[in-house]
Amino acid sequence: MNFDKELDARGLNCPLPILRAKKALGEVTSGQVLKILSTDPGSVKDFAAFAKQTGNELLSTAEAGGEFTFFMKKK
Amino acid sequence: MDTKKMAIIATKGTLDWAYPPFILASTAAALGYETQIFFTFYGLQLLRKDLSVLKVSPLGNPGMPMKMPFGPKWFKSINWNMPNAIQAIIPGYENVATALMKQTIANNGVASIPELRELCQEAEVKFIACQMTVELFGFAHSDFIDGLEYGGAATFFEFAGETDVCLFI
Numbered sequence: 001m002n003f004d005k006e007l008d009a010r011g012l013n014c015p016l017p018i019l020r021a022k023k024a025l026g027e028v029t030s031g032q033v034l035k036i037l038s039t040d041p042g043s044v045k046d047f048a049a050f051a052k053q054t055g056n057e058l059l060s061t062a063e064a065g066g067e068f069t070f071f072m073k074k075k
Numbered sequence: 076m077d078t079k080k081m082a083i084i085a086t087k088g089t090l091d092w093a094y095p096p097f098i099l100a101s102t103a104a105a106l107g108y109e110t111q112i113f114f115t116f117y118g119l120q121l122l123r124k125d126l127s128v129l130k131v132s133p134l135g136n137p138g139m140p141m142k143m144p145f146g147p148k149w150f151k152s153i154n155w156n157m158p159n160a161i162q163a164i165i166p167g168y169e170n171v172a173t174a175l176m177k178q179t180i181a182n183n184g185v186a187s188i189p190e191l192r193e194l195c196q197e198a199e200v201k202f203i204a205c206q207m208t209v210e211l212f213g214f215a216h217s218d219f220i221d222g223l224e225y226g227g228a229a230t231f232f233e234f235a236g237e238t239d240v241c242l243f244i
């Protein structure tokens with residue numbers, strides 16, 4: 001998937017992946033896509049909840065070898 | 076849509092209990108909440124310029140696992156809890172427990188308290204210090220970080236009365 005910015009939140013734990021994502025979303029424009037890498041299993045539910053509450057769209061969530069990849073489109 | 080609001084009363088002044096208010100406030104701010112924390116009694120310690128005053132004590136805290144932050148997995152899984160009477164007579168036991176907890180926190184990619192507090196400030200979480208307890212405990216405003224408001228219960232209710240989430244920690 002194409003993306004405009006990448007955030008490496010691997011090794012970070014709650015609530016840092018969310019806080020870093022919020023900051024990174026502030027650095028892209030509306031409609032642009034942020035790719036997020038995370039190793040925190042709690043971030044799967046958290047990014048879904050974050051998207052639901054902020055109106056940013058979670059385009060996809062994938063897991064491979066304990067690593068999670070999210071694509072989020074800025075509102 | 077109106078902005079959601081959250082108010083927290085932070086009353087605990089130990090390293091472990093410093094986490095919930097700062098985690099929830101920074102996350103709420105990231106979700107778009109207008110957020111305020113009212114620090115009272117021991118919670119005032121969370122506003123000190125020098126956060127090394129925050130310790131964790133396993134004494135009289137049966138829910139706290141005492142595990143080592145280093146070594147092989149089998150070693151890290153051992154629980155070193157010991158009777159209160161013994162903990163109480165070992166000098167520096169609290170400092171050792173605090174150092175071990177800070178190491179565990181760092182090993183797990185969990186933010187430090189100074190970092191979380193700064194993230195709250197960056198996200199414009201409003202900090203209010205209870206003026207009554209500042210005086211009660213003999214603190215001076217210069218003991219605390221800049222950018223605080225000082226007020227009392229009525230100040231808290233002015234904002235808390237309009238919140239969607241209101242927590243006592």
